[in-house]
Amino acid sequence: xxxxxxxxxxxxxxxxxxxxxxxxxxxxCAPAAPASVGxxxxxxxxxxxxxxxxxxxxxxxxxxxxxxxxxxxxxxxPEKLMYEGLVGYNAAMEMEAQLAERWEASDDATEFxxxxxxxxxxxxxxxxxxxxxxxxxxxxxxxxxxLKRYGLYNIIASVxxxxxxxxxxxTTKPFGAMLATFAxxxxxxxxxxxxxxxxxxxxxxxxxxxxxxxKFVEWVPGDHxxxxxxxxxxxxxxAAQVDRITxxxxxxxxxxxxxxxxxxxxxxxxxxxxxxxxVVGGEDVALAENESIYTxxxxxxxxxxxxxxxxxxxxxxxxxxxxxxxxxxxxxxxKITDSPIAPRVWGYTPVMIxxxxxxxxxxxxxxxxxxxxxxxxMWISDSxxxxxxxxxxxxxxxxxxxxxxxxxxEAATLSAERFKPAAENQSQMNYAGWSPSTGDADxxxxxxxATESIPPTSFNLAFFSDPDVDAAVAEGLASADPxxxxxxxxxxxxxxxxxxxxxxxxxxxxxGGIRKEVGGMLIQGDGIAYMRTxxxxx
Amino acid sequence: xxxxADMAPALAVDRSRPRSLWSDAWARLLKNxxxxxxxxxxxVLILAALTAPLIAPFDPIKQDLRSSLQPPSPTHFxxxxxxxxxxxxxxxxxxxxxxxIGALGTLIGATIGITLGLISGFYGGLTxxxxxxxxxxxxxxPGLLLAIAIVAAIGPGLENVIIAVGVFSMPEFARLVRGSxxxxxxxxxxxxxxxxxxxxxxLMTQHLLPNVLAPILVLAxxxxxxxxxxxxxxxxxxxxAQPPTPEWGAMLSDGREYLMLAPHVATFPGLAxxxxxxxxxxLGDGLxxxxxxxxxV
Numbered sequence: 001x002x003x004x005x006x007x008x009x010x011x012x013x014x015x016x017x018x019x020x021x022x023x024x025x026x027x028x029c030a031p032a033a034p035a036s037v038g039x040x041x042x043x044x045x046x047x048x049x050x051x052x053x054x055x056x057x058x059x060x061x062x063x064x065x066x067x068x069x070x071x072x073x074x075x076x077x078p079e080k081l082m083y084e085g086l087v088g089y090n091a092a093m094e095m096e097a098q099l100a101e102r103w104e105a106s107d108d109a110t111e112f113x114x115x116x117x118x119x120x121x122x123x124x125x126x127x128x129x130x131x132x133x134x135x136x137x138x139x140x141x142x143x144x145x146x147l148k149r150y151g152l153y154n155i156i157a158s159v160x161x162x163x164x165x166x167x168x169x170x171t172t173k174p175f176g177a178m179l180a181t182f183a184x185x186x187x188x189x190x191x192x193x194x195x196x197x198x199x200x201x202x203x204x205x206x207x208x209x210x211x212x213x214x215k216f217v218e219w220v221p222g223d224h225x226x227x228x229x230x231x232x233x234x235x236x237x238x239a240a241q242v243d244r245i246t247x248x249x250x251x252x253x254x255x256x257x258x259x260x261x262x263x264x265x266x267x268x269x270x271x272x273x274x275x276x277x278x279v280v281g282g283e284d285v286a287l288a289e290n291e292s293i294y295t296x297x298x299x300x301x302x303x304x305x306x307x308x309x310x311x312x313x314x315x316x317x318x319x320x321x322x323x324x325x326x327x328x329x330x331x332x333x334x335k336i337t338d339s340p341i342a343p344r345v346w347g348y349t350p351v352m353i354x355x356x357x358x359x360x361x362x363x364x365x366x367x368x369x370x371x372x373x374x375x376x377x378m379w380i381s382d383s384x385x386x387x388x389x390x391x392x393x394x395x396x397x398x399x400x401x402x403x404x405x406x407x408x409x410e411a412a413t414l415s416a417e418r419f420k421p422a423a424e425n426q427s428q429m430n431y432a433g434w435s436p437s438t439g440d441a442d443x444x445x446x447x448x449x450a451t452e453s454i455p456p457t458s459f460n461l462a463f464f465s466d467p468d469v470d471a472a473v474a475e476g477l478a479s480a481d482p483x484x485x486x487x488x489x490x491x492x493x494x495x496x497x498x499x500x501x502x503x504x505x506x507x508x509x510x511x512g513g514i515r516k517e518v519g520g521m522l523i524q525g526d527g528i529a530y531m532r533t534x535x536x537x538x
Numbered sequence: 539x540x541x542x543a544d545m546a547p548a549l550a551v552d553r554s555r556p557r558s559l560w561s562d563a564w565a566r567l568l569k570n571x572x573x574x575x576x577x578x579x580x581x582v583l584i585l586a587a588l589t590a591p592l593i594a595p596f597d598p599i600k601q602d603l604r605s606s607l608q609p610p611s612p613t614h615f616x617x618x619x620x621x622x623x624x625x626x627x628x629x630x631x632x633x634x635x636x637x638x639i640g641a642l643g644t645l646i647g648a649t650i651g652i653t654l655g656l657i658s659g660f661y662g663g664l665t666x667x668x669x670x671x672x673x674x675x676x677x678x679x680p681g682l683l684l685a686i687a688i689v690a691a692i693g694p695g696l697e698n699v700i701i702a703v704g705v706f707s708m709p710e711f712a713r714l715v716r717g718s719x720x721x722x723x724x725x726x727x728x729x730x731x732x733x734x735x736x737x738x739x740x741l742m743t744q745h746l747l748p749n750v751l752a753p754i755l756v757l758a759x760x761x762x763x764x765x766x767x768x769x770x771x772x773x774x775x776x777x778x779a780q781p782p783t784p785e786w787g788a789m790l791s792d793g794r795e796y797l798m799l800a801p802h803v804a805t806f807p808g809l810a811x812x813x814x815x816x817x818x819x820x821l822g823d824g825l826x827x828x829x830x831x832x833x834x835v
Contacts, residue, residue, distance in 0.1 A: 278799065384795050
């Protein structure tokens, strides 16, 4: 609690009371809304006697507040205020200890033992211990519960309580990426007593209880989610610095930016590059930039002509002026990728960049037997950013004789078309981006480029099948030793860059907008909002 | 404009003879300033569409990412879009695309609609009921929604937009023609034609159709405007012209992201749509006023 004795300036005080009055006035208009938790009720700093509240506008509404039943970033951001995992990622995507103090893994990567912190309570007073951890992971791997993250954790064969604060996981097979899987936001630990009281397992997602610095107040779908400071939080160094955070869904980017500029939101989650100048040039606001762990690429169907020819694939890599597209479409907020995975992903090795050289590309196409180029199609999502990038590539590829028909598709249609089995799959080129939410090289490579992941199983849109890459991926999983794994993934990245199943494009920067009177909020590299250090600056 | 050309000889006839419907209408049209203004806009558009490849200063799909989003200047009259393409050249080429969709779509709709309307009005009975109920079903959908449904069913693309525009223009023509036929077929000249032994097809095409040409012409002119607007809307939604085609609706959609920072990207294609629709509507309204027999003294 040491960091909470924050002095409140007169301006802050006025703003805070203004907000409180506003909230009361609103509540008076709509008595049905249980929104009027007054300052006296909230855990306000004793010195100030007024609540401090941060308002966040994000691009989509929360879908669910049960981490084991969540697969969208709009829900994970708010969840990270309320939950912590055994391990987790900090704002720079570095793994850190959270509810576990330390851990051990067996050499064959099948047994993982966690030594838990003591004296931690959930928001509902339930003590956090090995039994709670066991309850959590047995809940998610129980297929009857049909939770969305079943697939992520069903590698766990058993969870064993060694003593009150020691818990051991055994996996069904060697799984070197297990620690990163625990650090995934789905690994947030929920209160067993709170979860057990519902006969329908999915009810918990509306009534979340965790151990994090903020506890749940209310969620009015489509309108707002409110959390408030949890006074019993275990870690005084990381305790909440504001009394409340309210998160509102605002899908229209222009509206979010207007809210930020008008002071109606302190932080906005996602500023599209096309509108970045409105925030950069705005008064009292700033851009919250952060290097992402996304890589963007165009997957080429390596099973069909002409993309079954490596020289053709390399030629197309030389034909695209990545920097020019970054400068125009991303407004410079990104960098050319030199590996299939982003630098902030664990296991990354810089390999090489295919320099922009249309003459060389033409020559390579001619050598490969396509002196006049060829015609193909590129499937993209219907977002305007995807369209702008694809049209730019269409223009550049036309310069070397490759005629591309850009086909934008609505999300559901696109994924239905993309994940058809190889035999009936019509895809030639696919523009897409990927962020491995475990932060680990395994999840950045295996689902995209291993033979086992060719559609419909997973996301190998290049239908890429390379024994060297498959072997390296298997080697990385068979060990828990970081050095062994690192070496295996370096090998995989080099082989992939050389084989060029993709046109390797860029690693974008995540862009949020923040008002200058607040700090401590950004969008993490994986696209999830990081708000637990939100505070007012003096 | 073909109609205008046909009318020219009519003007030259001897003033002492009673004026025909067409020459009378032509005179009336020329007196209507709004209609003349609309006509001029339409002529300018047609000229722009025909000469676009000659007068456009740049290739409409040639990108230059280094000149992205430049404001209007002496080099780029309407500025450049995000990919550095010259918006003036794109708007000029877009005129040809929009006019083609408007004209072809309306032609398809008019041809099918008029045929169905003639058959329906002429034969009456069960045929009439069947045809008109189908038309009612089509009319029950708001035009754009119907077009979206059609394109969703047959796939996006310019050709399919033309078909969609044709289908959703069809019922209007069918209803108009049927209504006019119902009153025309009661008249004595029809009886006379029957008496001399004219067959059905001849009765329909030689005797009835000429009597309903005036309202068809008015409707067609107005429908071209609707067709162009609908096609632009479909392209705006990503269902019509596919990149990099310089279609106005698609250009408007591209510019939407930059309304605050580079308003010229959306403004010029938007103005082009506005001017075109306004031109056809003013001309159509003027034609209606000129051709409506009830206004004749």
